[in-house]
Amino acid sequence: MGDDGLMPASFTPVTPLDFQLVLLRRMADHNPELVADARRELGVSLTDMREANKRWQAMVRSPRSRPAASRYGSVLGPPESAAARRIGDLDCEARQWPLPLWPELRFEVLVGPNGQVWNEWLVRAPGAEPPVLRTLDDLTPWSCTVDEAARAFAPARPLEGTAPTRWGLAFTAPDGGGVRREVVAEFTWGLLQRTRTRTADE
Incomplete structure (x- = not known):
């Protein structure tokens, strides 16, 4: 960012690869070895992950940043699916995107009627076999x-x-x-x- 808090003209856009690195950056606090393996699978360095996170944070905090509901579309493209969902007495839209690093999962954003993001997380992909969890x-x-x-x-x-x-x-x-x-x-x-x-x- 520049001194005025706005995005510089030379700002590098956040890409779908960058977004996967943003997710990994948070997970590295608990599972650094798994994250290192994932980075190698993506062909990126630790520095690449840090830089991707910096670009993401700059985009989120910029006064010119898109609303949260449209931010993911600007980075990940059109959602793979967008379906109405009812949670309790409230209606929302569930938007999902595939991520190459986790093909059996989808990144899901729940958007309320006013465009506010209610939740944003990884969920099991439709049709994917769920894990067996007994112990x-x-x-x-x-x-x-x-x-x-x-x-x-x-x-x-x-x-x-x-x-x-x-x-x-x-x-x-x-x-x-x-x-x-x-x-x-x-x-x-x-x-x-x-x-x-x-x-x-x-």
Whole structure:
């Protein structure tokens, strides 16, 4: 950005590849090895990931930035699907985009009637086989989405995340020996990052 807070004329647009790196940048806090493998698959360096995140943050924070609902379309192109969805008593539109790094998932944005973004995360792609989640051993990093874990280990209680792109779930689940444990599962952009034993004050 320039000194006036506006995008410089030479600003490099954020690309679909950049956006995948933005997602990975947040996930690197919990799973740096998985992120490093993903970077190699995409053929990019750690510096590339950092620069992509800088461009994304500059775009989001610019006074000239598009509204959140249209921002993803400007980066990812037209959504693969856009369908009406009802959540409780409210109607919204669910827009989904494919991402090459996670072909079995879709990036989903829920947009309210006034154009406000209600949610933005990774979900299972339509028709893709969901994971089998029975015990704690099945809850490996990147194995499932928030919705899948909540259904598999219902009733699950949502927990406030440590950042806007993070979510948590508290539930009980059997370990490999069949003993039920109190668990906290942590998600970034809707994808499972880690689980830990729940403490008494959570």
